[in-house]
Amino acid sequence: MTKIIDRKFCVAPMMGYTTPYARNLYRILSKKTFLFSEMIATKTLIYSKNNNSIIANKFQNPIALQVGGSEYDELKLSSKLAYELNYDEINLNVGCPSKAVQKGSFGACLMKDKTLVKNCLDAMQINKNIEVSIKCRIGLGKNFNYEFFEEFIDEILKSGIKIVYVHARNAILNGISPKSNRNIPPLNYNFVSKIKSKYPKITFILNGGIDSMDKALQLSKIYDGVMLGRLILNNPFCLKDVDRIFYNQINDYIISENTIKDYFNFIRPKLDKDSIYRLLSPLLNIFFGVPNAKQFKIDIHSKMQEHDFEMLEKIFLKFVKEKKIMIN
Numbered sequence: 001m002t003k004i005i006d007r008k009f010c011v012a013p014m015m016g017y018t019t020p021y022a023r024n025l026y027r028i029l030s031k032k033t034f035l036f037s038e039m040i041a042t043k044t045l046i047y048s049k050n051n052n053s054i055i056a057n058k059f060q061n062p063i064a065l066q067v068g069g070s071e072y073d074e075l076k077l078s079s080k081l082a083y084e085l086n087y088d089e090i091n092l093n094v095g096c097p098s099k100a101v102q103k104g105s106f107g108a109c110l111m112k113d114k115t116l117v118k119n120c121l122d123a124m125q126i127n128k129n130i131e132v133s134i135k136c137r138i139g140l141g142k143n144f145n146y147e148f149f150e151e152f153i154d155e156i157l158k159s160g161i162k163i164v165y166v167h168a169r170n171a172i173l174n175g176i177s178p179k180s181n182r183n184i185p186p187l188n189y190n191f192v193s194k195i196k197s198k199y200p201k202i203t204f205i206l207n208g209g210i211d212s213m214d215k216a217l218q219l220s221k222i223y224d225g226v227m228l229g230r231l232i233l234n235n236p237f238c239l240k241d242v243d244r245i246f247y248n249q250i251n252d253y254i255i256s257e258n259t260i261k262d263y264f265n266f267i268r269p270k271l272d273k274d275s276i277y278r279l280l281s282p283l284l285n286i287f288f289g290v291p292n293a294k295q296f297k298i299d300i301h302s303k304m305q306e307h308d309f310e311m312l313e314k315i316f317l318k319f320v321k322e323k324k325i326m327i328n
């Protein structure tokens, strides 16, 4: 049986950002937040030998692996792999509007073919130990169409899945970039409220435009849960408050020298396996909004170029020691 997991607060899948390193930092800061991998194409997951820097999952649970694909056999095998890699959930991406993804017949363009999506979700349900979910938009094109969204959800729920993450804006498949597709189509949370009242037993997690922790908290009281992307990308350290605010845990996490030591201990063995920028970039946001951090940033960038790992750790430790009050 799948574990009972509270998805009140989720970090959205973000390619290039929700790497195993970032996820490790998120997990140091919050034990309860529900995490996502970056999206990985089913073919890459199955056939590439170099996918460890995307899928590695050491102590990051609760976590979902997000895949992109529409071939039933590949999706089935992906579920098996996700289970073997100790993921709690496998999630089908039906929200990404990029041209490359459309070429591969996955992402948001699949919303045009609800039966295909339902069959994909059927194929992914290989056993009861791994949850299967979907992340979708509320529609396609420039105009809102609740009927289209409702019919899509009606069909995909026939697969028996119980969890739907909704990026509550349309995807525009032609003429605008993936980045613009996260800003230009207007948000419409009302679609998520309406579908929830039709399917009260299904978990609908709200995503899109939640740009402060206050907003997230208010919305988490109305919806089954919230999913945040860019706020966490820009300032992962706000995750330190999630266990207390969203899950009523009494222990507050304090950012300290141990945060830095834990993080460096995790990335040290990966030094020859990935770029120093990818390894360190999640930590660079520690400077977010802290005054007079300029010299620290200059030192960090120069030591990154020199690959002086031990010195980098020392600079971060010094920063945290000096600015502890401001960061916490």
Ligand SMILES: Cc1cc2nc3c(=O)[nH]c(=O)nc-3n(C[C@H](O)[C@H](O)[C@H](O)COP(=O)(O)O)c2cc1C
Residues within 6 Å of the ligand: 012, 013, 014, 015, 016, 017, 038, 039, 066, 093, 095, 096, 135, 167, 182, 207, 208, 209, 210, 227, 228, 229, 230, 231
């Ligand atoms: C850099 C970046 C990469 C993203 N990559 C993915 C992805 O791999 N899979 C996915 O479903 N959504 C992806 N998204 C979309 C986010 O998951 C989320 O739906 C979107 O950013 C809206 O949430 P937000 O307003 O809280 O940022 C990405 C977003 C960003 C900013």
